[in-house]
Amino acid sequence: MTDTTALEPGEFFHEVWVEGVRKYFPGEPKASYVAPWDESPQWERQSAAAVHEQVELFVRLSAGASAKLSREQKGRFVALCWIAQIHRHFDNPKPGHVADWDDLPQWHRETDCDIFERIEQTVRP
Numbered sequence: 001m002t003d004t005t006a007l008e009p010g011e012f013f014h015e016v017w018v019e020g021v022r023k024y025f026p027g028e029p030k031a032s033y034v035a036p037w038d039e040s041p042q043w044e045r046q047s048a049a050a051v052h053e054q055v056e057l058f059v060r061l062s063a064g065a066s067a068k069l070s071r072e073q074k075g076r077f078v079a080l081c082w083i084a085q086i087h088r089h090f091d092n093p094k095p096g097h098v099a100d101w102d103d104l105p106q107w108h109r110e111t112d113c114d115i116f117e118r119i120e121q122t123v124r125p
Contacts, residue, residue, distance in 0.1 A: 010049030020111025
């Protein structure tokens with residue numbers, strides 16, 4: 001696990017994403033899935049920061065009650081926030097980029113769950 005304590009929110013999100021891809025992806029992931037932060041496109045950096053903020057705010061506004069959500073509910077939240085960012089940056093995104101939770105591959109769902117939980121750990125005491 002990468003030490004993410006000193007990272008900016010978007011980079012934190014990205015590092016947890018890369019960790020999840022490396023952990024759950026069957027076989028060798030596409031290079032773009034695990035590209036270094038500095039090589040990520042600007043829209044992706046902005047989206048990672050925005051979704052991190054949304055998760056953090058959600059956890060704060062729930063006063064920690066987000067801990068009662070199932071792992072799947074947490075992952076669904078990340079996925080939905082990401083879909084909104086895709087629509088923000090692209091007029092006609094590829095269907096696979098805005099796929100609903102049930103249509104995402106298992107490795108992607110697990111990674112989204114990890115992202116929420118890792119962000120949640122930084123917010124709750």
